[in-house]
Amino acid sequence: MQKTKRLLAIETIISEEKISTQEELLRKLKGKGISCTQATLSRNLRQLGVGRIPNGIGGYKYSLPEKIRSSEKSPLRLNIVPVIQDIVEANGLMVIKTIPGNASNTAFFIDGTARYEIAGTIAGDDTILVIPRDGVTIQQVHTCLEIILPGIHEQIKKK
């Protein structure tokens, strides 16, 4: 299905650049090989909870819902990054290893971001199973992680 991929791309584009009209977003999507009509985009934006707000300089920009945006400056985030030890894949699922006792916090944080691509998480003591939404690839989940926890992959490589 085309829709899932499109929703992911929309979230990513909006979180990375200032988009001010649906037509503009449409072009960006086309640049990524995803095409649809403005009508579909309008419906998708509503489904994702994306709002249109004044940008302070006389224009407008599309903006992810607060629960997602706020995760980017959450003080929790700063605590999360250092406890992640490794990220591996298994069977279309993603497994995140943390230092002992921290899986639950971390999973809670991930859930809180409410990213479309993550259907849910299950946490033990030091291991989190991240279940991607149907049709979402591991690569896409990696991209998503990098958005909600900037620098995370970089940080793991060093270990």
Place this chain on the structure above:
Amino acid sequence: MQKTKRLLAIETIISEEKISTQEELLRKLKGKGISCTQATLSRNLRQLGVGRIPNGIGGYKYSLPEKIRSSEKSPLRLNIVPVIQDIVEANGLMVIKTIPGNASNTAFFIDGTARYEIAGTIAGDDTILVIPRDGVTIQQVHTCLEIILPGIHEQIKKK
């Protein structure tokens, strides 16, 4: 000038009810004896930073900018309400009395809400001078306070 009153009314209406189109807001304003065209409203909403976001049930609603909204659930707010001792008026200005040592915190909170009707504040140890924006009445500042610190007047009466 009509504009100031209109901006205040817009903030108040939007913070109190779910408004989904500018035409609807226009009617509410008319109900309060304030009338203008949709064009003016569009410009005002942009100036106030008011965004339009999906309401989760298939429609849209206008929403105050985050800095204003967030003051409503700020943990700070809960600490602020109990320290306010009295609110009196003098000379078109408003004077807020707090318990000793708390004027500065409280003024900081009020500033943070960035309400249009308040031009600024000056705080001593237990006294805050609230300076209304030009054209704003004390009554309007009271209404504003009630919005950013719900229950505040009620609470003072009891003292």
Place this chain on the structure above:
DNA sequence: AAAATAAATGCATAAATATGCAAAAAACAA
């Protein structure tokens, strides 16, 4: 006060966004 400048507003309309409806695609059931 009168003139000059800036700000606010309405009107008409352009631009942008949402939606009813029918077609296509996908998911599901027998």
Place this chain on the structure above:
DNA sequence: TTGTTTTTTGCATATTTATGCATTTATTTT
């Protein structure tokens, strides 16, 4: 698979929102 139901999508268009321009209203300057 084949038929049935649900979801997604595009098209055309209605609805909603933004804006250029002329006018009025307010503010500042001389």
